Structures are given as C-alpha cells and as structure tokens.
Amino acid sequence: MSWRILPESIYESRMAGCALGGALSVACFIPGAVAVVHAPEGCVHQAFSMLHAMINDSDVWIVPEILVSSFGDREVIFGGEDCLSAALDRAAVESPDLIIVVTSCIPETIGDDCGAVCARHLYADRILYVPASGFLGGSAKDGENAVLTALATRSPVAKSVFGTVALIGEKNLEFEADLNYAEVERLLAKLGLRVTVRFCRNGNYATLMQLGSSQCFVLRDERVAAAGKVFGERFGRPVIPEFPRGLSGCFLFLCDVGKACNVPEEKITAAMESETAYQNAMLAKFAGLSGRSVFLGAEPFSGTCAVAREAITRLSMEERSDGFPIRLPFYLPIGTAGVEKMLSLWRGATNHG
C-alpha cells in the first residue's frame, strides 16, 4: 500500500505518541486514585478504549475511571479553567486518596492556568498536577516519566528495609506485563528478596508511598530512565536499569540486584547456579530445535536479536540467510520465561510453518 512506499521522513519523536496517553497508562493503575483529564472527551475516549482493550486481553474485567473536563467549543473561546474546576469538584465527591490531573494539548495552547486551579481547590493537598500537555509535552514516554516522577516526590524518604525491592515503570499496556513481573519475582526469590512496591501497577496510594523504604529500585527498561535518575537521587538507593534480557540477562540481573541489596556473595553464587540448572532444564524441552537453521529477519524491538542469537547458540542451532524464517516476538523477551515463550513460537513455526 502507498503508506509503505512513501519515503516519509518520520523521526522517532514524531511517532512516539503523546504525553497524555503515556501519563494515563500510569495514572489509571492506582486503585483509590482518580485521573482527571483536562481535555475534550475524544482524547479520553482514545485512552479509555486502549485500557479497555488491554484489560480485556488480560482477562481482568476491571475498568479504571477517568474523569474528563469535557473541553468543548465554549471553553476554546472563553477558557477552560472553570470546567477543570468543576471536574475537580466532581472528583472530590468520591473522596479519593489522590486526584491526578493530567492535561491535553488544548489547555496548553489556549493558556489555561491549570496549576493555579489545582492549587486553589479545596482538595489541593490530594491533587497531583501533571502538566502532560498532550503532544506539546512530548511523547508517551515523557508522560509516563512525568507521572512517576511527580508521584515519587510525594513519597517520603525513609530508612530502607532489608530484602525489599521496588519495580519502577512496568509497562501497564504490555500484554506480557504480569508474566514479566512473575519472572522478575522468581529471580528475586532466589536471592531472598521480595517486591514490596510496583510503582505503579495496581498498588494503592498508601502502598506507593512506601517507595522510599525499598532497598533498591528496578526499572522496567530505559524508557523510564529519566524517572529512575530522579528516584536514585531522591532516595539515595541503587537503581537497576532494566528487567533481565533473555538468558544471560538473568545472571547479570541476579548479580546486580544481589550486590545492590547487600545479599551475601555465596547466596548470589548459589542463585546463579540454581538459575543455570533451571535454564538447562527449560532448554532441554526444545532439544528438537538443535541443528535447525533459522533466519531472524528484521528486529522488531531493540535487543531482541541479541536475545534470540544467544538462544540459538545455547541450543546449537544455526543462523543463516537461507534458514527457516522465524518471527521474533514483538517485545524483548524477559528472562528465561520470555525465552521459553519465544522458543515455543519457533518450534511451532519450524514444525508446521
């Protein structure tokens, strides 16, 4: 089709969604909090539809509530501060733990002073104002980082509790979000560590405010590096930059997190030996792929090919341009579990493709 042949000069920043969508992908996953969006209804419908689709795919039939100020023609002409104020009144009726106010591009364009509206509201102490400003505030990634950072600044600095880890910036709209969480939890358990805060995935405001007591922070990936930098500086704790990438990533992860949480060296070594045995057992299930030639093709997500090549080597497979064309998973496989899912796809394709 024509959109494929056009040499459209698209930069990553052009294609990266808007900050409003990114902000809501974090703000809507805090039970007890209400997201208020200062925008036309259509903007919020898009986000709500996206969340609905994701929730449906996850077989979790919980619908987050997003209150929209319903910006229309009238507000464009006369300003939208009154309708934001009315939306805040409506949100406050339910006495939520937190009201997260996120703005779209329109109030930014017409110059609504949304910060002042939030500051003078009766509920001001429970309002978290995030001037996402739609695409004028940057990409979806910027919106995610803005909410994470704003929330972290409300969390008190506290003494760290041994053996506790906080996960930062899980991709709430990712199909595999809970599978990836389970994999990280499995690895941490080998070190005797536990996740106490998922910042922000389905933890209420009180739980999120325990962020400062975590011994270290594990970021989902470089997408939330900006927030991670703020977290590290504010709380003075080590920050692990990403979830484990594929097979070798598990060992690196165990080593880095173990050291960050002052886990004894011998326990880290034991955890790595245990993981080696676990991976070998997993790979044994795919022994039938040994000796097969495959062609990886285009890389859908940065780093996926490296993870795939490592699996190819471990299984004594071969990568060749005339090999069987296999499709890589869209997202980077996380840990041993992610590689197992990928290998299941390969086995199905090479046996029946």
Place this chain on the structure above:
Amino acid sequence: MADSRCMNPVWPCAMTGAVAALAGFPDLCVIIHGSSGCYYYPRSFLKVPLFSTYLLESEIVFGTIDRLREVVTEVASTGKPIAVVNTCVPALIGEDLKTAFSDVSAIFVDAPGFCGNAEEGTKRAIAAVAPAVSDTRIGINIDGINLLDLFWCGNLRETERLLGLLGLSVAVRFCCDTYKNLRSGAAPFTVSANSSYPSGVGTNLGSLLFLDIPKTVEGLVGVFPVTNCDAVLAEWKRAEEHMYYSCDKYLRKYNPPIVVVAAQESYAVFAKMMMERYFGSDVPIVFARDHGADGVPYSANSVEINAAIAAAEPDLIIGSTFEAATYRRAAFFGITPPDRSRISITARPLAGIEGGAVLIEGALNALMNRQKGN
C-alpha cells in the same frame, strides 16, 4: 449549570468520525494533520492506510504549514486525490492551512476533536466531499455506511442485496465507494443502513433496518414504479415468522428477558423495538451515544450508563463491552464498538432482513448460553 463532566467517555471525537468517513473511499489519501497521539486511534481502529503530519511541538510554535506542505506534496506523488483532516491544536492557532496545498487538489475538513463527536465529524467530512445530486444519475444512494460501525461491511452487502432484489442499482455508497464514483454525482434518492450516519445527500426514502423495511419498500415502490417488491416482502415475512418461532420457543422455558441497550441512537431504538416485539421484553434502560431521541436519553458517560445498568439488573445487555465489562452477570450481544467479547472476521449485518435475524439470533444465543451457565 448542569454538570457536563464525563467519566470514561464511550464515543470517539469528530476527527475520528471525519477520518472514518473519508477512509471509506480507498482511492482517496487521508492525511491527519496532528500528532501521532491523534493518529494512532483511528489508524488502529479502522485498520486502513492513513497518513499523518505527526506534528511536533516546535511546529506549533513556528507554524505547521511547512510540515503540512511537505506531507501533502509527498502524498500527492501517488497521483491520488487527498483529504486533509485537521485536529485540535492546528485548528486553534489560526493558520490558513489551505495555503499548504494551493498547488495540489485537496479537500480540507476542519473537524477538531473539541467540535463534537464522531457523527459531527462524519457530517463535516461528507459535506466537504458530497457531490451534486444529478437527476440523470441512475440508481439509488446508500448511506449510513461508516467504518466505525461494527456492521458496516455486512450492512453494505445486505443493503445492496435487497436493492438488487428490488431491481434497483446502487449509485453512490456513503461512505464506502470509490472516490471516482463519488465524483460522478449522486442519485436523487437515498436509503439508509444506519440513520445515525446520514449523508444528507438526496431525498431519504427511509431506513433498511428490519422493522422499517416494509415502509421503506413502500416508499421505494412509490418513487420507482417498476420495482418488484414481492420477493423482498416475502423474505421479510419468512424471517419474521422464524424469529417469532425461535423467541416463542425460548419463552416457553424462560421469562421475557429484561434488556438494557446502549448504542448509537438508530441502533439503540432498533434493538429496543426488536426486543419488545419478539421477546416481549421490558427494556427499562436505553442510552444513545450520539444524540438523544424520544424516550432515549443521550449519554456518553460510561459510569452513568453502567450505574443505570446495574440498577436495572438486566438479563441481557445490548451495547458494547464497555457496558458488559462492568455487569458480568448479564448476557451480552455487541452492536456498538468496542465489542471485545468475540473475534469478528465475517461481515455480519445489522441492517436488512439478515440484520434483523443477526440481532435476534445473537440475543437468543447469548441468553441461552447464560441460562446454561456458559
């Protein structure tokens, strides 16, 4: 002042509606003049090729005309006609965007999201592309076809089939046709598959939703004297007998279901009347997403709709999975997007004789599956 604040809005904006209407003409290149955030929703929903200027903040500060010109020029190299749909921020900053394509034949549709809902956008798009009505154009137009409609493809095929049985040819399909055919001019008369998406082109002779068919056929016979309506009316009668038979059988075992409906106004009224007619249902709650009508209040507020549904304790929800998700005890049949309860690949209609049967069949199966505890 009435509180117009909305929770979880269930209906798309004018920009999306305009794009959906224009994207129904595959030989027309549609460019969304806005950010990628605005582009992704219609692109993923409609699943058709769309272009965008993918605006950045800097272009809002320094003006978007150069960027629009760049994209329009590039798209124009395909040789296809172009439609540019404007979004909120470019609409606010007051540029004369038409200067961006003064050298290129392009249609400009100003449908920023804040100006209204999808139906408003559709109206603006059709107004921008609508051809002149020609008395010499043979056939009859079909309107109410919109890619946002879950049933658009099935409705189009079913409407064409019925018109074919009546011996009538189709002039222009609003909005699923070639742009070239659209430019050939519209016929003086139109029938509708879904009156919530009116084209406003020609004299409307009525709807082809099941219960409207006899009256609409009568109107067609009055305008087109050569029309043979016997086959259509006989098929309609057979379908109605079949629906009564199946519903009566259900009612021998179960009580008439309590039904709630939330959809576009045309489908909402249609579903309500069908459930009352064939099931003897009580339909205590009906909401229209686009605009209110007699006895059918407007609401695009998911929380308001779902609270009313929960209070009614229905046996069956006819609407979208926005409603079904929050009241899982009821059976569900989807007639308005999104319907994430099922994978849909076939072209099912909701209009026409087959469309009536699809609704009753879907309601019956949903109710019986619920009774069986599936």
